[in-house]
Amino acid sequence: MTGAELLESFRSRWEGLGGQAFLAQEGVEGVRAACREAVRCLAPPPEAAPGSGMPLALLWDDPELEVLRLDEVLEAAGFRAFLWRAEAGEEEPGQAAARLRGIAARAALGVTGAAWAVAETGTLALYSGRGTGRLVSLLPPAHLAVLRRSRLVATVGEGFRMLAGEEARRGDLPSAVNLVSGPSMSADIEGELTTGVHGPARVAVVIGEW
Amino acid sequence: MSGKLPEAPAPWPVRRSRALLAPRLREAATRAARRLQGQKEAACAAYPQGEAMRRRAVEAKRRALRRLDALLAQLTERVEARGGHVVRARWPEDVARYVLEVARRRGARRIVKSKSMTTEEVELNAHLEAAGLEVRETDLGEYIVQLAGERPAHILVPAAHKSRADVRRLFAREAERTGETPPAGESPEELTAFARRRLRQEFLEAEIGITGGNFLVAETGTLVLITNEGNGRMVTSLPPVHIAVVGIEKVVATWEELADLIQQPPLSGVGQRLTSYVSLLSGPRRPDELDGPEEFHLILLDNGRSELLGTDFEDVLRCIRCGACLNVCPVFRAVGGGHAYGSVYSGPVGVVLTPLLAGLESAPELPESLCSMCHACGEACPMEIDLPGHILRLRRQEAARGLEPRGFATALALWARLWSTLAGFLLSARLGRLGQGLWRREGRLTGGPGPLSAWFVGRDMAPLAPESFHEWWRRRGGAR
Ligand code: SF4
Numbered sequence: 001m002t003g004a005e006l007l008e009s010f011r012s013r014w015e016g017l018g019g020q021a022f023l024a025q026e027g028v029e030g031v032r033a034a035c036r037e038a039v040r041c042l043a044p045p046p047e048a049a050p051g052s053g054m055p056l057a058l059l060w061d062d063p064e065l066e067v068l069r070l071d072e073v074l075e076a077a078g079f080r081a082f083l084w085r086a087e088a089g090e091e092e093p094g095q096a097a098a099r100l101r102g103i104a105a106r107a108a109l110g111v112t113g114a115a116w117a118v119a120e121t122g123t124l125a126l127y128s129g130r131g132t133g134r135l136v137s138l139l140p141p142a143h144l145a146v147l148r149r150s151r152l153v154a155t156v157g158e159g160f161r162m163l164a165g166e167e168a169r170r171g172d173l174p175s176a177v178n179l180v181s182g183p184s185m186s187a188d189i190e191g192e193l194t195t196g197v198h199g200p201a202r203v204a205v206v207i208g209e210w
Numbered sequence: 211m212s213g214k215l216p217e218a219p220a221p222w223p224v225r226r227s228r229a230l231l232a233p234r235l236r237e238a239a240t241r242a243a244r245r246l247q248g249q250k251e252a253a254c255a256a257y258p259q260g261e262a263m264r265r266r267a268v269e270a271k272r273r274a275l276r277r278l279d280a281l282l283a284q285l286t287e288r289v290e291a292r293g294g295h296v297v298r299a300r301w302p303e304d305v306a307r308y309v310l311e312v313a314r315r316r317g318a319r320r321i322v323k324s325k326s327m328t329t330e331e332v333e334l335n336a337h338l339e340a341a342g343l344e345v346r347e348t349d350l351g352e353y354i355v356q357l358a359g360e361r362p363a364h365i366l367v368p369a370a371h372k373s374r375a376d377v378r379r380l381f382a383r384e385a386e387r388t389g390e391t392p393p394a395g396e397s398p399e400e401l402t403a404f405a406r407r408r409l410r411q412e413f414l415e416a417e418i419g420i421t422g423g424n425f426l427v428a429e430t431g432t433l434v435l436i437t438n439e440g441n442g443r444m445v446t447s448l449p450p451v452h453i454a455v456v457g458i459e460k461v462v463a464t465w466e467e468l469a470d471l472i473q474q475p476p477l478s479g480v481g482q483r484l485t486s487y488v489s490l491l492s493g494p495r496r497p498d499e500l501d502g503p504e505e506f507h508l509i510l511l512d513n514g515r516s517e518l519l520g521t522d523f524e525d526v527l528r529c530i531r532c533g534a535c536l537n538v539c540p541v542f543r544a545v546g547g548g549h550a551y552g553s554v555y556s557g558p559v560g561v562v563l564t565p566l567l568a569g570l571e572s573a574p575e576l577p578e579s580l581c582s583m584c585h586a587c588g589e590a591c592p593m594e595i596d597l598p599g600h601i602l603r604l605r606r607q608e609a610a611r612g613l614e615p616r617g618f619a620t621a622l623a624l625w626a627r628l629w630s631t632l633a634g635f636l637l638s639a640r641l642g643r644l645g646q647g648l649w650r651r652e653g654r655l656t657g658g659p660g661p662l663s664a665w666f667v668g669r670d671m672a673p674l675a676p677e678s679f680h681e682w683w684r685r686r687g688g689a690r
Pocket residue numbers: 478528529530531532533534535536559590591592593594595597
């Protein structure tokens with residue numbers, strides 16, 4: 001498949017599964033603009049958020065995402081943004097872990113990158129790691145993933161080969177690789193599809209090049 | 211000595227009558243099966259690449275079973291190298307003992323689980339609850355079934371037999387118990403929202419998470435879990451301890467093989483190319499990570515599996531629990547789903563696997579009565595397991611061991627003799643019509659003379675028509 005075909009195929013699968021997809025203009029600014037748009041579509045505007053105060057957003061502390069300054073995008077959209085990392089003063093690792101878990105449980109939105117995506121199945125691959133917590137894409141009711149266009153592959157098998165590359169680079173596999181294909185789904189009540197029973201009910205991906 | 215499975219909740223005649231007298235269950239099972247079967251057909255038609263993948267997946271499983279010991283050794287070494295723990299459980303009790311040991315050491319009381327057939331196989335919940343632990347099933351369907359105090363009706367759709375009103379009642383009762391706001395209405399969205407709120411709380415409080423596993427990859431020591439709801443991810447991300455109970459036959463050698471296998475369960479079972487979530491877990495959280503379990507335990511369950519290696523039945527160990535054979539089985543629909551089987555494994559795969567794991571004596575009725583020999587399951591099985599062949603093989607074993615009702619063999623011999631000639635066939639019909647009045651109950655034929663009565667143990671049939679097709683044909687002057 002050509003790059004354009006991969007993109008088209010991924011997008012139609014992902015949307016077919018109930019996800020939203022946003023194509024960004026090339027460059028950092030393009031991706032930030034697409035993220036702004038995605039956040040608007042994904043998460044309820046602040047005044048509609050349940051309870052008082054600003055809604056929270058939790059963001060991977062991922063070197064790949066750093067230049068995008070998504071925390072600023074989120075703050076501008078009315079969120080209080082937190083990065084998945086220990087803050088100065090949190091020497092005890094347990095302290096940071098407990099704080100982040102609490103934020104994840106209350107956050108309205110989680111924002112992550114994605115290591116690769118599979119066109120044939122409409123699937124995103126998320127690696128866990130120091131700055132890339134598993135809970136960011138799991139506990140909040142909405143999840144936004146930002147994907148580099150060059151990371152689109154045709155099949156799950158090709159994705160696994162990318163993972164082998166990562167293993168060689170890190171010296172080990174990530175402790176958790178989560179493949180995500182659309183929102184959390186259940187058909188357990190009278191066979192009727194519902195979303196968001198455990199994981200996010202709303203998912204979006206921004207695809208860009210930066 | 212084979213393994214053990216939970217005892218059937220009721221003897222076969224009771225289960226049979228219950229199943230046949232429950233039209234609502236029959237409708238629910240038929241609806242679920244038709245829906246899933248239709249989705250599978252549509253998905254496979256739109257995904258021709260899937261077929262080559264499926265064939266490679268069968269080969270991968272076949273290869274793995276041939277060198278199972280070596281793969282398990284490699285897997286164990288890789289998991290342990292990352293600080294995970296691996297134990298082999300020969301018997302069901304070994305699983306409970308190990309989990310209780312971990313719980314005691316951690317001072318844990320609350321356990322969350324994602325759906326797993328192995329833990330049902332070893333009745334883990336009952337063991338843990340007996341020891342005073344709280345166990346929560348978190349798959350929405352399993353949660354409903356657990357609140358109702360019942361058993362799952364279908365491996366893919368555990369609560370297929372529950373209506374939305376049933377679910378609302380169960381949730382309202384649970385809301386009262388926990389002080390939670392009850393569901394606002396009975397739409398699936400509102401009910402789902404309640405389950406999300408309630409179960410979220412339980413996930414956050416749980417001290418141990420227990421899962422099964424769909425695959426294991428030997429080369430890296432990786433556990434693979436597939437779910438659509440995301441409860442598998444919750445159970446393996448939030449509690450500080452993760453214990454996986456996985457059958458030894460789930461191991462494959464490489465990721466390349468996994469790539470072919472991973473799409474097969476959802477493709478064949480529900481017609482999805484991939485489940486919403488696939489978790490590929492390699493050991494506990496790393497020292498620099500801020501979430502994920504601190505401890506990872508892998509319990510490799512045997513319970514009679516290794517004895518199937520090298521036998522005619524070895525291919526059953528290729529089963530990926532996709533549910534495709536259940537969805538096409540006319541008997542599964544007719545008896546209203548899984549309950550009639552009295553086993554944790556139902557449908558055609560249950561008919562074969564239950565006696566193989568727990569001994570034929572424990573469930574002779576499964577191969578004997580819960581199969582019409584239509585061969586639909588054999589065609590549907592993506593792993594090319596010879597289900598109809600195995601059912602026949604098991605029936606033969608039953609006959610050889612005298613597990614059938616007395617006189618059954620004589621009845622069949624008599625029948626074979628009569629029906630091997632046209633005259634005999636016509637004679638049997640004439641005799642039958644003459645005599646059947648004696649055994650007619652409520653419009654059905656429920657018995658016969660002498661050895662023939664053996665056939666009617668657990669069966670009945672429609673009475674013979676006043677005129678047979680042959681007679682009708684001849685009366686109309688039709689040619690022979
Ligand atoms: S026996 Fe075959 S069709 Fe039935 S659940 Fe197992 S793999 Fe699927």
